[in-house]
Amino acid sequence: MAGERRGLLVSKGWIQAVILVVLIGFFVLGLLAYRTYQAKPPIPERVVDPAGELLYSGRDVERGQEVFLNNGLMEYGSVFGHGAYLGPDYTADYLRRSANYVSRSYGGARSDRAAQRTTEDFRTNRYAERTGVLELTAPQAEAHRRLVGHYSRFFSEPTTKNGLRPDAITDRDDLRALTAFFGWTAWAGAAERPGHNYSYTNNWPPEPRVANEPTANVIVWSVLSLIALLGGIGLLFAAFGRWNFLGWHGREQATLSFRTPGDVALTPAQRACAWFFFVMAALFVVQVVVGAASQHYRAELSSFFGINLAELLPFNLMRTWHVQLAIFWVATSFVAAGIFLAPMIARREPRGQGKLAFLLLGALAVVVFGTLIGSFLGVHGLLGDAASNWFGLQGFEYLDLARIWQVLLSIGLFVWVFMLWRVLRTRLRGEHAANMPWLFFLAALAIPAFYAIGLIAQTGQHFTVNEFWRFWVVHLWVEDFLELFTTVMVAYMFVLLGVVRERVALTVIFLDIILYSLGGVIGTMHHLYFSGEPAEHMALGAFFSAAEVIPLTFLTVEAWSFLQLGAAQESKSRTPFPHRWAVLFLVAVGFWNFLGAGIFGFLINLPVVSYYEIGTALTANHGHAAMMGVYGMLAIGLAMFCLRYLIPAERWPERWARISFWSTNLGLAWMCFATLLPLGIAQLYKSVNDGYWEARDLRFLTEDTNALLEWLRLPGDIVFIVGGALPVLYIGYLGIRHTVKRVTLEEPEDILFTEVSEPAGLPKPDVEEAAAARVT
Amino acid sequence: MTPEVMLAGGYASALMLGALALEWLSAHTHRRSIRYRTAGFAYHADHDAWTCPEGEYLWPHELDHERRLMRYRARAHVCNACPVKERCTDSDHGREVVRLLDPWPHSEAGRFHRVIAVMLVALAGLVLLVAIVRNHAPLELAVLGTLLGVTTVVGRFLLRDLRNHPAGFPEPTRSRGSRSWSSRS
Numbered sequence: 001m002a003g004e005r006r007g008l009l010v011s012k013g014w015i016q017a018v019i020l021v022v023l024i025g026f027f028v029l030g031l032l033a034y035r036t037y038q039a040k041p042p043i044p045e046r047v048v049d050p051a052g053e054l055l056y057s058g059r060d061v062e063r064g065q066e067v068f069l070n071n072g073l074m075e076y077g078s079v080f081g082h083g084a085y086l087g088p089d090y091t092a093d094y095l096r097r098s099a100n101y102v103s104r105s106y107g108g109a110r111s112d113r114a115a116q117r118t119t120e121d122f123r124t125n126r127y128a129e130r131t132g133v134l135e136l137t138a139p140q141a142e143a144h145r146r147l148v149g150h151y152s153r154f155f156s157e158p159t160t161k162n163g164l165r166p167d168a169i170t171d172r173d174d175l176r177a178l179t180a181f182f183g184w185t186a187w188a189g190a191a192e193r194p195g196h197n198y199s200y201t202n203n204w205p206p207e208p209r210v211a212n213e214p215t216a217n218v219i220v221w222s223v224l225s226l227i228a229l230l231g232g233i234g235l236l237f238a239a240f241g242r243w244n245f246l247g248w249h250g251r252e253q254a255t256l257s258f259r260t261p262g263d264v265a266l267t268p269a270q271r272a273c274a275w276f277f278f279v280m281a282a283l284f285v286v287q288v289v290v291g292a293a294s295q296h297y298r299a300e301l302s303s304f305f306g307i308n309l310a311e312l313l314p315f316n317l318m319r320t321w322h323v324q325l326a327i328f329w330v331a332t333s334f335v336a337a338g339i340f341l342a343p344m345i346a347r348r349e350p351r352g353q354g355k356l357a358f359l360l361l362g363a364l365a366v367v368v369f370g371t372l373i374g375s376f377l378g379v380h381g382l383l384g385d386a387a388s389n390w391f392g393l394q395g396f397e398y399l400d401l402a403r404i405w406q407v408l409l410s411i412g413l414f415v416w417v418f419m420l421w422r423v424l425r426t427r428l429r430g431e432h433a434a435n436m437p438w439l440f441f442l443a444a445l446a447i448p449a450f451y452a453i454g455l456i457a458q459t460g461q462h463f464t465v466n467e468f469w470r471f472w473v474v475h476l477w478v479e480d481f482l483e484l485f486t487t488v489m490v491a492y493m494f495v496l497l498g499v500v501r502e503r504v505a506l507t508v509i510f511l512d513i514i515l516y517s518l519g520g521v522i523g524t525m526h527h528l529y530f531s532g533e534p535a536e537h538m539a540l541g542a543f544f545s546a547a548e549v550i551p552l553t554f555l556t557v558e559a560w561s562f563l564q565l566g567a568a569q570e571s572k573s574r575t576p577f578p579h580r581w582a583v584l585f586l587v588a589v590g591f592w593n594f595l596g597a598g599i600f601g602f603l604i605n606l607p608v609v610s611y612y613e614i615g616t617a618l619t620a621n622h623g624h625a626a627m628m629g630v631y632g633m634l635a636i637g638l639a640m641f642c643l644r645y646l647i648p649a650e651r652w653p654e655r656w657a658r659i660s661f662w663s664t665n666l667g668l669a670w671m672c673f674a675t676l677l678p679l680g681i682a683q684l685y686k687s688v689n690d691g692y693w694e695a696r697d698l699r700f701l702t703e704d705t706n707a708l709l710e711w712l713r714l715p716g717d718i719v720f721i722v723g724g725a726l727p728v729l730y731i732g733y734l735g736i737r738h739t740v741k742r743v744t745l746e747e748p749e750d751i752l753f754t755e756v757s758e759p760a761g762l763p764k765p766d767v768e769e770a771a772a773a774r775v776t
Numbered sequence: 777m778t779p780e781v782m783l784a785g786g787y788a789s790a791l792m793l794g795a796l797a798l799e800w801l802s803a804h805t806h807r808r809s810i811r812y813r814t815a816g817f818a819y820h821a822d823h824d825a826w827t828c829p830e831g832e833y834l835w836p837h838e839l840d841h842e843r844r845l846m847r848y849r850a851r852a853h854v855c856n857a858c859p860v861k862e863r864c865t866d867s868d869h870g871r872e873v874v875r876l877l878d879p880w881p882h883s884e885a886g887r888f889h890r891v892i893a894v895m896l897v898a899l900a901g902l903v904l905l906v907a908i909v910r911n912h913a914p915l916e917l918a919v920l921g922t923l924l925g926v927t928t929v930v931g932r933f934l935l936r937d938l939r940n941h942p943a944g945f946p947e948p949t950r951s952r953g954s955r956s957w958s959s960r961s
């Protein structure tokens with residue numbers, strides 16, 4: 001192959017379009033990064049009362065943020081709507097409590113004059129940029145002093161009745177700083193941006209006491225993004241109404257016969273993948289059990305089925321484990337699937353790859369256990385400040401892990417890409433840089449590249465800036481680069497199976513990159529409507545993220561099922577198609593992409609909806625349906641695909657694969673429809689009607705009807721855990737117990753199938769192969 | 777009527793509508809995706825034949841009972857001389873197009889959607905039952921009872937539909953490795 005490079009299989013226009021779309025997207029994102037630094041809400045050097053006495057300093061705000069993050073409080077409550085949902089949103093909570101106090105001191109809620117003066121106090125921006133001093137009014141200052149007392153009592157509560165560990169935070173300075181941090185976010189939430197009639201957070205949180213209402217921008221861009229969605233769908237159907245546009249017309253396949261699992265010899269690194277999948281399954285089980293535990297705190301706060309587990313495992317510890325393990329087990333599966341597919345693509349594997357794979361798995365284990373232990377130490381306050389940041393808990397939701405593990409994980413993922421490169425090297429040399437092997441490699445490279453961006457967020461740095469970079473990881477990972485890697489992998493699986501032509505797969509991938517990047521890159525800003533960014537972030541975020549729904553619906557209804565077609569048994573293969581459940585998990589991925597990401601995502605995507613619902617069960621509804629539905633199902637599907645070859649055919653537990661498929665999907669659907677969706681709608685209603693603070697209040701969530709809704713999910717959770725997660729663990733166990741014994745470093749050209757010219761004449765398995773497959 | 781009853785009734789109705797939408801979608805996706813494989817080819821029901829993008833007819837050629845599909849084939853010499861043959865087929869016996877009677881995996885994907893639909897209706901029923909247990913005013917009971925009746929009807933319809941659409945996976949599902957392979961060849 002060396003010497004003559006294989007040319008590009010599709011038209012050059014595709015590459016140009018991709019480059020254009022991605023460049024424009026990241027150029028705009030770059031501008032928005034600049035604007036973030038420029039227009040973030042200022043942190044005053046000194047916040048004083050009218051007499052000039054210091055209430056808190058900028059350093060206090062910073063320190064308070066560190067206390068908030070390093071103690072895992074973002075996994076308990078939220079700030080600017082981002083974080084966990086058991087505790088209050090502290091921006092809204094501080095604002096509500098201080099506004100109530102101010103209003104009382106002016107004569108009470110019933111007096112118009114009091115209401116007006118309260119509003120004035122909060123909306124007037126008394127920050128002097130020149131001096132760096134923010135002066136609060138006398139009632140505001142007094143409210144702050146009282147709130148220091150309130151939050152001090154709350155966080156030093158000696159019991160677990162709040163869901164935190166007893167005596168969570170007792171240091172007086174820390175408590176003062178924490179209140180200062182909350183106070184600053186609340187100030188940014190109500191004080192008007194210079195030159196505008198809305199606050200730094202586009203008037204979030206909704207709070208009638210300080211006249212916080214949706215801004216004109218919130219409404220206008222909601223409408224415009226709706227139009228963008230409808231227009232985009234219209235355009236798409238106009239353009240694609242005729243499929244020949246894509247240059248594919250259905251092509252007949254040569255008759256082929258799938259190689260029976262067990263006859264496919266595996267490389268050492270592929271065999272190592274069995275361990276990856278076992279670890280993946282174990283992490284999955286722990287993740288859902290921990291999730292069930294954290295859910296239980298909502299339904300029954302003070303005791304865990306009678307035992308007071310909260311002393312050892314408080315809510316926020318369960319929550320951070322739950323969130324981080326979700327990322328870990330999915331990533332484990334992706335990493336393993338990449339390692340597994342690479343030698344099939346390259347048809348060879350260099351020596352030592354197997355050892356490298358085990359080394360990588362070891363490193364991953366260190367990161368996972370380091371993270372879990374670190375979170376424990378962090379939440380229990382067992383580490384000093386600096387140490388907590390590096391070895392305990394950084395505490396950004398989804399990027400909670402300590403810095404050392406974050407760095408190690410980034411390096412580990414780069415090592416993974418390097419491993420793929422080792423295998424693919426010669427193959428890449430012979431290919432045009434936009435053909436499938438390269439796309440596979442580049443899509444893999446994007447994963448660590450964008451994970452590493454998360455390192456820009458630092459506990460001591462401005463919150464708005466941190467949020468900006470954090471969502472580069474959270475959003476760009478799931479809504480762009482993982483979707484892309486997914487498509488490449490799935491397409492490759494079918495190409496390797498011989499049921500989809502490379503050219504067609506390539507077209508689907510390019511189309512996918514363009515459609516996802518069009519909306520997804522700038523769409524990152526849909527997480528940052530209210531976190532202190534200027535209005536243009538909201539405008540662009542709303543408009544472009546609406547376009548994200550298009551590929552989700554489109555790929556589901558159209559192209560995705562096109563790929564699935566590959567599995568149809570129309571060719572006259574005599575061997576059964578080995579991947580029934582892998583394919584069905586992919587079907588599920590399509591379904592959840594449509595429902596969980598597309599519908600439930602769009603449900604909360606309009607700024608005006610997000611304004612009232614952010615941080616409620618409606619977000620959780622989308623988060624679960626999209627994250628588990630798309631990436632969870634995909635991780636299991638990839639595992640099923642690879643495990644099918646890792647487990648000798650006669651050991652393959654078809655029944656358990658089936659049970660796990662139905663249980664994970666029904667369990668997830670039940671969870672969303674029985675609890676999260678209706679509860680989210682109830683909260684949205686409450687939020688618009690009575691106020692955001694009320695909607696987040698635990699008293700509302702645990703009142704009669706809503707408590708019932710929380711209990712309603714129980715059967716689904718049980719089905720999910722027992723019928724869904726445990727069988728995956730069992731299948732993973734079979735993978736390490738009975739790993740196929742045939743080892744090779746060279747793979748034949750058509751690894752997973754053989755072409756048969758005459759349907760009648762099946763290739764005879766050679767005796768040696770058959771014998772080898774039986775050695776187990 | 778208490779808000780709870782209205783909410784329960786409304787949500788149960790919404791779930792049922794969602795279930796019916798899913799039912800429709802599962803049939804719809806199937807129809808659309810079939811089009812990919814035969815994109816560019818037109819089916820003429822009156823002749824039971826296809827025409828290819830170049831205008832050549834494909835006639836029925838074989839009914840495959842085992843795989844539940846109908847095969848149509850164009851004349852070999854026409855295809856072999858066709859300028860765009862490379863993009864169409866690598867068979868030298870003429871391009872073949874199949875009409876699938878109940879193809880997997882769409883059959884099972886459709887089944888997946890239908891099972892979810894049935895689950896939604898079951899959930900609607902459960903929501904209504906819980907509401908009935910907790911609310912006893914005559915009007916409330918009447919509304920909830922009626923809806924529960926509707927739920928039963930919809931549920932039975934969906935169940936019957938589910939039963940009429942088997943997974944259709946080409947057995948044998950339990951491959952037994954090279955042993956069964958050699959025994960069948």
Ligand code: HEM
Nearest residue numbers: 478526527545548549597598601602604605623626627630
């Ligand atoms: C597979 C794809 C997706 C995954 C895995 C995913 C995952 C998530 C998760 C976990 C959250 C919770 C964030 C938090 O709690 O702070 C979230 C929030 C959100 N997602 Fe998605 N999402 C996906 C696609 C989409 C799409 C396509 C849209 C819109 C069209 C969307 C819109 C939103 C919005 C508006 C929020 C709330 C904003 C926020 O609180 O940060 N998502 N998503």
Ligand SMILES: [Fe+2]
Nearest residue numbers: 475479524527
């Ligand atoms: Fe997003």
